[in-house]
Amino acid sequence: MSDYLDRFGRDQSTCHRWPPLVKLYVAMGLILAATCAPITHGPLLGLIACAIFFVHSLARIPLAFVARRLFFFWPPLFLMALSLPLSQGCRAGWLMSATIICRGTLSFTTALWLVNVMPFDQLLATLRRLRLPSVFLAILALMYRFLFVLWDELDRMRTARQVRLFRKPSLWEQWQQGAQMLGRLLIRALDRADRVHGAMMARGWQGETRWLEQRQKDQR
Amino acid sequence: MTAANAVRVDRLSFRYPGSALTLNDVSFSIASGEIVGLVGPSGAGKSTLLQHLNGLLPTRLSESETNTWIDDIPVTRASLPDVRRRVGFLFQDPDDQLFCPTVFEDVAFGPLNLNLPDDEVRRRVQESLLAVGLSGYESRSTMRLSLGERKRVCLAGVFACQPSILALDEPFSSLDPRARRTLIGILKKFPGSQIVATHDLDVVVELCHRVLLLDGGQLRASGLTNDILGNAALMERHGLEVPLRLQPR
Structure with a gap:
C-alpha cells in the first residue's frame, strides 16, 4: 500500500534522470498552464493534456496506473464540481464545474507524474533548496x-x-x-x-x- | 564521573486523568551498566513507568517533588533536554518512532536536535547503522522495511544520540526468531544500563541481570533474574509463567 502513489519513483527512465529542480519546474509549469488556461480554449487545454501524456510516456508510467488513481480522485472532484450548478445557477455553474474538473484532472495527473519521477525524500530536499x-x-x-x-x-x-x-x-x-x-x-x-x-x-x-x-x- | 545509580525511582505514583492509579508507590534503582528486565502482565504499568524515565510523563516538574533521577539528575522540566539525551527510549510500535521519509533522516533526527555539526551527525548515522547491521540502508524509505529492520532503524536512531541508558518497551514483540536473535546480540553489546519491558521471559533470562516484577501498578518483586522468574508460585500469582529455560526438564 505504501507505494500506491509513487510506485515508479525509483525507476530509471529519461525523466528520472533529469535534475530534481528541472522536474519540479516542469511540473509547476504544467500545473500553472493548466490552471491559467480558460476552459473555452479547448485546443490549448488539449495541448497541455498532450504535454502531460508525453512526460508520463517518457517516464514509462503505465496509463492503467494513472487511470486507476484518477478513478479514486474523480469522485470527490466531481462531487465538488457538480455542487456548483446548484449554488451558482445553471449556465455559469456548469462552466465552473467543467473548469474545476478539467484543471483538477490535469493538475492531479501532473502531480502524479512528479511523485513518480522523483522519490519523496528528493522532492523534500528540492523544496528545502527553494527555502x-x-x-x-x-x-x-x-x-x-x-x-x-x-x-x-x-x-x-x-x-x-x-x-x-x-x-x-x-x-x-x-x-x-x-x-x-x-x-x-x-x-x-x-x-x-x-x-x-x-x-x-x-x-x-x-x-x-x-x-x-x-x-x-x-x-x- | 559516573553516577552510582543510573536510574533511581523513589515512591513514584501516577494516574492518567479519569482512571485508577497506574503506578502506585514504585521504588527501585538501576546501577550503571546493569541490565534490568521489567516484567508483568498486560496493563501492569510497564510502559507508563518507562515513559517516566524519559520525562514523557512528567507529573512532578519541580526538583523538590520529583520521584525520578537519571544519573543522579532529578527529572524536572528544566532538566528534560539533559535527561532525554541520557535516556534512549525505544517505543513498542516502530511506526510511532519512524516518522521521517528515509532511514538517514530518521537516524539523524536526534543528533540534529543535539545541535551537532553536520559531519558529526553523518558520522553518528553511519556508526549507528553499522552497529545495528544496516549499513547501506541510508536512502531506503522507512515505509519499505520489514518489522525487524524497522525496529533496528529505531534502535539506530536511539544509538545515534549516544545515550547512557536504554529504556526499551517491548523490543522483541512480533519479531521472527532471526530478527529477535539479531536484536539480542545488538543489546548485549551496548555498554550502558538498560531497562527492558517485555513479555518474552526467555529473553529476560538470557539478557538481564535482574528483574522487576510489576503488577497492578505496584512493584511486587525485585531480585536476580533466575530467582524471580524461577519462582513458579510468584509467577503464577501475577499471571506469568516460568520461562522454558528455567523449567525443570
Whole structure:
C-alpha cells in the first residue's frame, strides 16, 4: 500500500534522470498552464493534456496506473464540481464545474507524474533548496509517512469487519459502518499522533525541525 | 564521573486523568551498566513507568517533588533536554518512532536536535547503522522495511544520540526468531544500563541481570533474574509463567 502513489519513483527512465529542480519546474509549469488556461480554449487545454501524456510516456508510467488513481480522485472532484450548478445557477455553474474538473484532472495527473519521477525524500530536499518554510515541509513529510500507516489501519479494520459479516449489509448499513470506522480511525490517528509526538520529544525535539541533506548530490 | 545509580525511582505514583492509579508507590534503582528486565502482565504499568524515565510523563516538574533521577539528575522540566539525551527510549510500535521519509533522516533526527555539526551527525548515522547491521540502508524509505529492520532503524536512531541508558518497551514483540536473535546480540553489546519491558521471559533470562516484577501498578518483586522468574508460585500469582529455560526438564 505504501507505494500506491509513487510506485515508479525509483525507476530509471529519461525523466528520472533529469535534475530534481528541472522536474519540479516542469511540473509547476504544467500545473500553472493548466490552471491559467480558460476552459473555452479547448485546443490549448488539449495541448497541455498532450504535454502531460508525453512526460508520463517518457517516464514509462503505465496509463492503467494513472487511470486507476484518477478513478479514486474523480469522485470527490466531481462531487465538488457538480455542487456548483446548484449554488451558482445553471449556465455559469456548469462552466465552473467543467473548469474545476478539467484543471483538477490535469493538475492531479501532473502531480502524479512528479511523485513518480522523483522519490519523496528528493522532492523534500528540492523544496528545502527553494527555502519553503520548514513547518510546511515537516507537515508534508509526516503526512507522506503516516498517510499509508493510517490507510493500512483502515484496511485492517475493514478486514476485521468483513470476517465477521455473515450476510451482505444493506447500503444504509454500509454507510453506517463506514462512518463508524472513520470515526474510530480518527481516534486512533489522534492516539498515534500523541505517541509520535512523544517519540519526537524523546529524541530531543523542541519544536524546531532541522534537516540535513544525506549527500551533497541531493543538493544539486 | 559516573553516577552510582543510573536510574533511581523513589515512591513514584501516577494516574492518567479519569482512571485508577497506574503506578502506585514504585521504588527501585538501576546501577550503571546493569541490565534490568521489567516484567508483568498486560496493563501492569510497564510502559507508563518507562515513559517516566524519559520525562514523557512528567507529573512532578519541580526538583523538590520529583520521584525520578537519571544519573543522579532529578527529572524536572528544566532538566528534560539533559535527561532525554541520557535516556534512549525505544517505543513498542516502530511506526510511532519512524516518522521521517528515509532511514538517514530518521537516524539523524536526534543528533540534529543535539545541535551537532553536520559531519558529526553523518558520522553518528553511519556508526549507528553499522552497529545495528544496516549499513547501506541510508536512502531506503522507512515505509519499505520489514518489522525487524524497522525496529533496528529505531534502535539506530536511539544509538545515534549516544545515550547512557536504554529504556526499551517491548523490543522483541512480533519479531521472527532471526530478527529477535539479531536484536539480542545488538543489546548485549551496548555498554550502558538498560531497562527492558517485555513479555518474552526467555529473553529476560538470557539478557538481564535482574528483574522487576510489576503488577497492578505496584512493584511486587525485585531480585536476580533466575530467582524471580524461577519462582513458579510468584509467577503464577501475577499471571506469568516460568520461562522454558528455567523449567525443570
